[in-house]
């Protein structure tokens with residue numbers, strides 16, 4: 001044999017087998033095994049973009065389909081069918097030339113020292129679903145998402161609906177329709193009917209707001225025709241603990257949404273904290289004066305945010321990330337401290353490198369002639385690398401509305417700038433001193449997970465090439481050798497559907513617009529973002545069907 005050491009060792013291990021087998025395993029080097037946890041936005045996007053046939057991929061996820069989550073709220077009231085927004089993972093795998101297998105199971109433990117994970121099959125049948133099996137990996141990609149966060153509020157788990165998975169949306173839909181049927185039964189007092197038809201949404205984020213809007217539209221467009229006797233008894237309440245709904249959006253959108261909901265008769269209660277909920281009543285406390293109230297309700301949706309899954313909590317403890325809310329990775333999406341474990345999406349957070357930590361090194365590298373000062377020319381040569389490695393710099397420039405870094409430096413130098421544009425290290429530091437304050441955690445959105453999955457696939461696609469040639473940007477490496485440019489999020493804007501065929505859009509550059517044409521923009525963006533032509537066709541035909549025939553209220 002003239003193979004490498006690794007191959008000889010492998011041949012030794014199988015020496016007891018016949019020569020032909022050894023020869024064949026010699027010719028085909030063993031593929032590196034990538035194990036991917038999760039078939040949500042992060043996982044699906046990784047799979048779709050991966051095309052390096054030198055890897056063998058095993059996907060482990062309790063869900064054998066991908067869910068297009070932005071349309072989940074549309075499923076709750078029958079605007080879109082559940083089937084239309086899911087894509088079987090095997091449909092996605094089938095189209096790939098990469099060797100990918102799938103196991104319907106959940107990972108229950110990660111053992112990074114032995115490069116193994118432990119899984120439990122989740123297929124709920126008479127089969128032995130409780131058995132745990134181990135899977136080896138060379139690279140592990142964690143994209144398990146997050147779970148709902150009840151903040152340990154008593155009664156939430158037992159009495160509230162959530163909107164995270166396709167089952168949740170279907171349950172909500174059934175429950176909404178059941179509520180109208182129940183309230184239409186004879187022998188009920190108006191009080192009882194009112195209680196049944198009191199819908200409470202907890203949490204004024206995008207999901208809660210969209211659900212409230214969907215429900216309101218449903219009542220106005222369909223209930224009026226189908227349940228005319230009870231339509232006046234319907235009440236929708238939106239409880240938000242902070243001072244405003246849609247906090248992550250521009251003020252103009254927040255204001256518009258609050259006013260529109262006011263006109264629509266949706267009761268938005270701001271500064272209202274839920275302290276507990278039982279079968280019949282929801283208890284709240286007003287922030288500030290501490291006034292407590294309990295209100296009878298029929299159905300409640302809890303959508304106040306997310307927290308880490310038990311698997312991730314446990315893993316963080318194991319690797320000394322103790323009390324974090326998400327797994328910390330570097331900008332190459334590698335879990336801190338591990339070269340072969342990656343994490344992305346809602347379960348992870350990117351720890352961005354601070355400029356100030358590396359400021360002396362940056363200065364030294366930029367100061368090519370070792371003069372102890374930077375000239376404009378020296379500086380300009382390094383600007384692109386700085387912006388690439390430290391995206392916060394560009395953000396800072398944008399926010400200060402300074403065209404480029406040279407302007408920023410001039411500012412730092414003050415009047416002295418007129419005489420010479422050479423900077424010493426102190427002036428350089430002061431120019432960049434506030435840059436790091438621009439660093440923000442990336443939001444837990446499909447947009448982020450989707451971009452991260454595609455980015456990571458690109459890294460894997462170019463793995464060999466990059467291993468041979470680890471140079472290339474960035475020149476400032478915080479730690480170790482990096483093979484690929486760091487992950488960079490590009491915000492494409494976000495929507496907030498507000499009901500009545502009106503949507504608020506906030507596009508990059510804080511371009512805000514609200515109205516009916518934005519609703520059409522929303523339709524076209526979400527149609528184009530579908531992962532397959534099949535789901536695209538289904539979603540669009542659902543929309544058309546609803547326009548013509550209204551919502552389907554069987555359930």
Ligand code: FAD
Nearest residue numbers: 038039040041042069070107144145345346444445446447
């Ligand atoms: P997920 O998409 O949640 O996927 C996690 C995957 O991991 C799932 O397949 C799950 O089954 C699997 N899994 C769970 N546990 C395990 C385990 N132990 N082992 C193996 N696999 C496991 N974002 C936007 O950008 N725009 C929107 O309009 C938008 N609307 C939304 C509306 C709703 C109702 C919701 C709930 C979310 C919305 N989001 C939106 C957020 C977006 O869905 C998430 O940020 C995104 O799904 C995160 O992707 P992920 O891959 O990290 O996790």
Ligand code: MG
Nearest residue numbers: 038040043143
């Ligand atoms: Mg995923």
Ligand code: MG
Nearest residue numbers: 040041067069
């Ligand atoms: Mg998903």
Ligand code: MG
Nearest residue numbers: 345346348349
């Ligand atoms: Mg994240």
Ligand code: MG
Nearest residue numbers: 367371373374
């Ligand atoms: Mg110099």
